Amino acid sequence: MNNPSANHINKNLDEVRAMIHRHKLNDYIFSIIGLLCLMVGLVTLLTLFIDLIIQGYPKLLSLSFYTDFPSRRAASAGLLSALVGSSLVMLVTFISAVPVGVMAAIYLEEYAPKNWFSDLIEINVSNLAAVPSIIYGLLALGLFVYILDLGQSIVTAGLTLGLLILPVVIVATRESIRSIPIAIREAAYAVGATKWQVVYDHVIKYSFGGILTGVIIGMARAIGETAPIITIGALTFIAFLPPSPVTTSAPFLNFEWLSSGFTVLPIQMFSWLSRPSEAFHVNAAAAGVIIILVTLIMNGFAIRMRYKMRKNIKW
Amino acid sequence: MQYQFTKYSTIASLVTSLFALPNFAVAADKIIKIDGSSTVYPITEAVAEEFQKSTKTKVTVGISGTGGGFKKFCRGETDVQNASRPILQKEIDACKEAGVQFIELPVAYDALTVVINPSNDFAKKMTTAELKKLWEPAAQGKVKTWNQVNPAWPNTPVKLFGPGADSGTFDYFTEAIVGKAKSSRGDFTASEDDNVLVKGVVGDKGGLAYFGYAYYEENQDKLTAVSIVDKPGKPGVLPSKATIEDGTYQPLARPIFIYVNATAAAFKPEVKAFVNYYLENSKPLIEEVKYVALPAKEQKAVITHWKALKPGTGFGGKPEVGVKIEELLTRIK
Numbered sequence: 001m002n003n004p005s006a007n008h009i010n011k012n013l014d015e016v017r018a019m020i021h022r023h024k025l026n027d028y029i030f031s032i033i034g035l036l037c038l039m040v041g042l043v044t045l046l047t048l049f050i051d052l053i054i055q056g057y058p059k060l061l062s063l064s065f066y067t068d069f070p071s072r073r074a075a076s077a078g079l080l081s082a083l084v085g086s087s088l089v090m091l092v093t094f095i096s097a098v099p100v101g102v103m104a105a106i107y108l109e110e111y112a113p114k115n116w117f118s119d120l121i122e123i124n125v126s127n128l129a130a131v132p133s134i135i136y137g138l139l140a141l142g143l144f145v146y147i148l149d150l151g152q153s154i155v156t157a158g159l160t161l162g163l164l165i166l167p168v169v170i171v172a173t174r175e176s177i178r179s180i181p182i183a184i185r186e187a188a189y190a191v192g193a194t195k196w197q198v199v200y201d202h203v204i205k206y207s208f209g210g211i212l213t214g215v216i217i218g219m220a221r222a223i224g225e226t227a228p229i230i231t232i233g234a235l236t237f238i239a240f241l242p243p244s245p246v247t248t249s250a251p252f253l254n255f256e257w258l259s260s261g262f263t264v265l266p267i268q269m270f271s272w273l274s275r276p277s278e279a280f281h282v283n284a285a286a287a288g289v290i291i292i293l294v295t296l297i298m299n300g301f302a303i304r305m306r307y308k309m310r311k312n313i314k315w
Numbered sequence: 316m317q318y319q320f321t322k323y324s325t326i327a328s329l330v331t332s333l334f335a336l337p338n339f340a341v342a343a344d345k346i347i348k349i350d351g352s353s354t355v356y357p358i359t360e361a362v363a364e365e366f367q368k369s370t371k372t373k374v375t376v377g378i379s380g381t382g383g384g385f386k387k388f389c390r391g392e393t394d395v396q397n398a399s400r401p402i403l404q405k406e407i408d409a410c411k412e413a414g415v416q417f418i419e420l421p422v423a424y425d426a427l428t429v430v431i432n433p434s435n436d437f438a439k440k441m442t443t444a445e446l447k448k449l450w451e452p453a454a455q456g457k458v459k460t461w462n463q464v465n466p467a468w469p470n471t472p473v474k475l476f477g478p479g480a481d482s483g484t485f486d487y488f489t490e491a492i493v494g495k496a497k498s499s500r501g502d503f504t505a506s507e508d509d510n511v512l513v514k515g516v517v518g519d520k521g522g523l524a525y526f527g528y529a530y531y532e533e534n535q536d537k538l539t540a541v542s543i544v545d546k547p548g549k550p551g552v553l554p555s556k557a558t559i560e561d562g563t564y565q566p567l568a569r570p571i572f573i574y575v576n577a578t579a580a581a582f583k584p585e586v587k588a589f590v591n592y593y594l595e596n597s598k599p600l601i602e603e604v605k606y607v608a609l610p611a612k613e614q615k616a617v618i619t620h621w622k623a624l625k626p627g628t629g630f631g632g633k634p635e636v637g638v639k640i641e642e643l644l645t646r647i648k
Contacts, residue, residue: 072361072604152377233350233387237360237376239367261346261375271378274353274508276533276605 049292056286065286069239070268074279077272079287081238085154085262086223088242092158092258093165093222098215100162101169102204105211108170109177110199129167136164137231145232152233154242155258160228165218172214176207209309216302220295226266235261236271265291345585350377351384351397352483353507354527355571358423359397361600362593369592372585381483382406388574391415394586396574399425399483404632416577416626419647420590420617421640422597424607426528426554427488427567429541430513432520437461437468440551442544443566446492449473449523455500461521475503476515476524482507488525491566491636513538525567528554529605543567559607566636570643571606577626594618613640620644 059065068078108125112118140160150156180203188198204211242260246253269287272280349359356378363374379387381398388396389410402410402419410417429446431438438461448454448464461468478484480497490496504515509526516522517537531540531554542551545565558564573593579586594617601608609617617640629643 070360071364072357072600233377233379235375235377236356237363237374239364240373261348274510275357276509276527276530278533 049289052285052288052292056282056284056289059282059286060289065283070237070263070271071239074272074275074277074283077280077283079265079268079290081241082263082265082268082287083290084241085234085238086264088154088245088257089157089161089229089262089264090219090223091245092155093161094215094219096159096162097166097169097218101166101215101218102173102211104166105170105173105177106199106203109174110195110203125167125170129171132227133164133225134227134231136160137228139163140228140232151259152235152261153259154262156232157229157234157262157264158258160232161222161225164225164228165222168218168221169211169214172217173207173211176210176214177203179210180206209306212309213302213306216298216305220298220302223264223294223298224266224291226264226270229264229267234267235263236267238263265294345583346373346375347395347583347586347589348375348393349395349397350379350387350393352381352399352571353378354381354399354425354483355397355422355573357529357604358571358597358601358606359395359573359593361604362589362597365596365600366589366592370585370588372589374589380481382481385409385574388417388576389413389415391576391578394576394579394583395590398572398574399569400486400634401572401630402574402628402632403634407628407632417574417628418577418580418621418624418626419628420573420575420594420621421570421609421613421643422573422593422617423571423601423609424559424568425571426559426564426607427484427491427525427569428528428531428554429523429525429543429567430516430531430538431541432516432522433537433539434520435539438465438523438541439539440542440544442547443492444547446543447494449475450477450489450499451493452498452500455502458500472521474515474519474522475500476512476522477503477505478509478512478526479505479507484525484527486634487569487636488567490634491569496634528607532605556607560610562639568607569636570638570640575621577624580624590621594621609640616641616644620647 053060064076065078066083067080068076069080070082071077104125108118108122112121137160140156140163144150144156144159145152150159184202184206185198188202193201238261242257242262243254245255245257265287269284269291272284272287275281347363349363356376360376363376366372367374376397377384381400384393384396384398385402385406386409387393389406390413396417402417429441445464449458458464459472460470461473462470464473477488477499480499485499486496489499493499504512506512506515509530512524512526513530513534516524517534523541531538540553542553543564544551552558552564554564554567559568562568573590575586575590580590581587594614598608598614608614625647627647629638629646
């Protein structure tokens, strides 16, 4: 026979089960919503990417697309000057932004006294990362092109994009420095290491993967930037390459390329897209695929490097 | 870590040496620098491509718009300026201040083409007065249906597309239709990318847009060009090579120009050679990129004008509609 209290327990159990069931359902619903949100972004991007590939594949598969200069004829127009231009601009960006960014971050994390001035700098660095890129373009037009008289050249573009990604590099470097356990530093100090030795032997070494990731993500952002490059006056038609940075005779390095005119991938794509003829839109789609691929490869490389570096660190 | 440190220090010293190099803006090669209008760009690009193949002189062409290009040109930064409208007074002043003299050379004709959706069968012919009714500033927010322009037309909504206010095309169209440059209603879909305008009219039954002839030519199967009645009683004229050459497509046929830095023309043989090549060989190239080349007589007059290296403008710093090229050249003393 059921006694009243057992009845009560059963009833209570049912209630609990119902509640668990309801909460599980909520869980389920939420995961569906989350998945949908993910899909919105992913499917849209994927559709766009696939659409670009479908449109641009005849060009993507032809070798001459990568070895030809721009032309008025869509069929013989190629990406060469834009590819070389983008690479050289990225080189200058890397050389200018990375050492400055990494050293600034190390200073802020390890050396800077904690006072209002450091706080001010910190806030400003974070804010700079969110400044629209066109602002950097305007700054560069005034500073590099006119005041420093560097002209509408590769060095101007490289330095502009360098400024643009500097905050990204600083923030990423600081994050990765911060992730190093304080115990590592204390241990080093305990055996009598100087600050510089700590930074050099431990901090930089262990945070290298994170720094690299930040740098590559910054570079991947820079390679797709159009607005600041247009502002400083990149060219649209350029059917020759800048002088080679490496020469066969001493001193083997040549800086003339820095002052050369140039074009970059996004500008070439934009210029093809605004043509009346449909045939050029195929070229534009193919150029779009190349930009996305370069960005994807760079980001993939960053993830891989971070993973490898992490694996090697054993504290 | 030793390795990485040396790498960083090399990079750092490289950067310092970059800034320390006082004047590396000396290029050994001769480069002709061209910038300016996106309308003229396809022609100049084609000429530059062919010229480079035959002479090995380097040519660069940028797109800064007519206005942006003139700023660079009048600072002496470029040798040749592409312009879809004549130089304006403030630009003449800027050039004068910097000591830059220029030679004005009409190189081809473009026809501003008014287009409608192919399903629109009532507005295939429009008078300039009707276009004015549609585009003048007073129409803003008021003229919303086709029958407000012409009572014979249906009461269906009209959707307008046009180039942005920075474009030379916008300047010319407003000057020619409304009567005052830059005077236009503001409630239309503006885009600097003419393909956006094409798509807009293709997708909207009540759509109307204007842009350069080349964009119509490439999209003839998707758009209808409006034939333009210049004055009441005259027949409607469609844009074409013939109607531009014989001067009947008025007022929307316009000459487009290059401006050559007079000092460069006199002292830089490569610039001189380029402009010679441009004026003498561009005819097939102009037709290939869907513009209308100057008739032989006008081409000859322009070449004579160029050989004489006469600086100055025939417009006096003001926009002007429907001026004949030969008359224009005689104005420059």
